[in-house]
Amino acid sequence: MGLEPQKGLALGREIELRTLAFGEHRRSGRIARQKGVPTPPTLANGKIFYLEIPSIDIARSAEFYSKVFGWKTRRRGDGSIAFDDGVGQVSGTWVLGRPPQSAPGLLIYIMMDDAAAISVALVASGGEIVQPMRKDSPEIIARFRDLSGNVPGIYQERSLAKSAPESS
Numbered sequence: 186m187g188l189e190p191q192k193g194l195a196l197g198r199e200i201e202l203r204t205l206a207f208g209e210h211r212r213s214g215r216i217a218r219q220k221g222v223p224t225p226p227t228l229a230n231g232k233i234f235y236l237e238i239p240s241i242d243i244a245r246s247a248e249f250y251s252k253v254f255g256w257k258t259r260r261r262g263d264g265s266i267a268f269d270d271g272v273g274q275v276s277g278t279w280v281l282g283r284p285p286q287s288a289p290g291l292l293i294y295i296m297m298d299d300a301a302a303i304s305v306a307l308v309a310s311g312g313e314i315v316q317p318m319r320k321d322s323p324e325i326i327a328r329f330r331d332l333s334g335n336v337p338g339i340y341q342e343r344s345l346a347k348s349a350p351e352s353s
Contacts, residue, residue: 238277294326325341
């Protein structure tokens with residue numbers, strides 16, 4: 186993560202700012218956030234940081250996850266497509282030639298603030314709900330099948346809820 190010098194003005198005098206990744210500036214040992222720029226990833230021992238998601242069509246998978254979950258995609262120097270999740274904390278890529286994660290085992294859940302709306306968006310984008318939400322559950326979760334046959338889940342923190350789940 187290189188620092189790029191920039192010039193700025195502070196109370197009529199020129200100061201040097203160094204630009205960090207994710208739109209932050211370092212000045213006098215402090216980091217000033219720019220509005221509307223994602224928080225840089227937390228770098229810590231033991232943190233889940235990178236995922237490789239099996240895909241049968243990487244372009245379609247990228248479009249699906251971008252449209253439904255707001256993931257940002259980018260093209261790497263080697264030409265492959267990578268993603269950053271909706272909050273910029275987890276990144277990864279889609280990979281060809283691996284079987285989908287369709288049977289229960291390791292389950293990845295994507296946190297959302299409106300699981301009911303996301304369920305509708307999933308189906309409208311070609312996904313399938315394979316375990317609907319339940320009103321009586323202590324957690325609001327559902328599982329879905331993506332375009333390649335993977336079965337991850339969605340999780341809604343009740344304190345972030347924008348709407349109540351409609352399935353029972």
